[in-house]
Amino acid sequence: MTRTIRRILYVLPPLLVTVVAVRHRAVLADGFAHLGTARWPWLLAAACTTCLTWVAAACTRQGAVLERLPGRRLPATQFAAGAANHLLPTGLGASAVNLRFMTVCGMSLTRSSAALALYLLAESVGRVALLGVLLVVFPDALRTGSLLPEGVFGPLLLALGAVAVVAAGVLVLVRRVRTAVFSFLRTALGEARSVHTRPSRALALWGGAFAFPALQASSLVLVGLALGLSVPVAHMAVAYLAATVTVAPVPTPGGLGSVEAALVVALVAVGGAAAVATAVVLAFRVVTVWLPMLPGALTLGALVRLKVI
Numbered sequence: 001m002t003r004t005i006r007r008i009l010y011v012l013p014p015l016l017v018t019v020v021a022v023r024h025r026a027v028l029a030d031g032f033a034h035l036g037t038a039r040w041p042w043l044l045a046a047a048c049t050t051c052l053t054w055v056a057a058a059c060t061r062q063g064a065v066l067e068r069l070p071g072r073r074l075p076a077t078q079f080a081a082g083a084a085n086h087l088l089p090t091g092l093g094a095s096a097v098n099l100r101f102m103t104v105c106g107m108s109l110t111r112s113s114a115a116l117a118l119y120l121l122a123e124s125v126g127r128v129a130l131l132g133v134l135l136v137v138f139p140d141a142l143r144t145g146s147l148l149p150e151g152v153f154g155p156l157l158l159a160l161g162a163v164a165v166v167a168a169g170v171l172v173l174v175r176r177v178r179t180a181v182f183s184f185l186r187t188a189l190g191e192a193r194s195v196h197t198r199p200s201r202a203l204a205l206w207g208g209a210f211a212f213p214a215l216q217a218s219s220l221v222l223v224g225l226a227l228g229l230s231v232p233v234a235h236m237a238v239a240y241l242a243a244t245v246t247v248a249p250v251p252t253p254g255g256l257g258s259v260e261a262a263l264v265v266a267l268v269a270v271g272g273a274a275a276v277a278t279a280v281v282l283a284f285r286v287v288t289v290w291l292p293m294l295p296g297a298l299t300l301g302a303l304v305r306l307k308v309i
Helices: 002-023 025-035 040-063 073-085 092-104 109-137 153-173 175-196 199-226 233-247 258-269 274-305
Strands: none
Touching: 025 274, 040 073, 040 109, 040 199, 040 274, 073 092, 073 274, 092 109, 109 175, 109 199, 109 233, 153 175, 175 199, 199 233, 199 274, 233 258, 258 274
């Protein structure tokens, strides 16, 4: 039975990639058409930078745990997790792959979950901090009036307040949930303290957390240069970080659809022409998402077959 399940999991990721590609075939066709008009040295640099994002993710994953994770399997797992992340909503694919990888490496599910939470927190802090620094250095980079519709802050604050009230109510009223949450928080805080007593782990955690979004933004900048987008480099980086921070809560597989729309709006908000911005975003998503997706899915299937995950 287990062998049958593994065989199914081995062939399932490539099949899902095929389904996703067929559903987005118009976007793929437009993206590849724009790649044909781009300057290839910049595109090659963008592809190499994209490869470095998996190295940065591996560093952050290693920094989130005290145990030494297998050196060659860890980057391969991050490559596979990237493909899984684009097949399931809001990071669930990557989280599932990494949870399974850490448990196979001998960590308990509780500690693996704590390490995953620390990774997500560090990556979010790194992304928001980079955006904050760039906005301080380049305060006129982003025209927020064109990025966000009027009257959006009121409903957003109300929604966040409602979520906070419901969460607090559940914690107060449901003892079992409260006990589980507090137990997990104790474990997570203990893991975080232990990691930060090891300078090498802290450096890997936070170095990777800042390098990952910086490399992603650099890939967009390089694609923008390849297609002649007349926007300053720093402003393109601001656009990428602002767009990805904005759509992070949107539950779409790998942000497909939502990220493209937000990136186009953000690039226009920093001064790019709409037509060129659209071409840049489509080419960027082909380089960073669509081209690695099938190899990543095949790697995921191979890791399942080899019982790495």
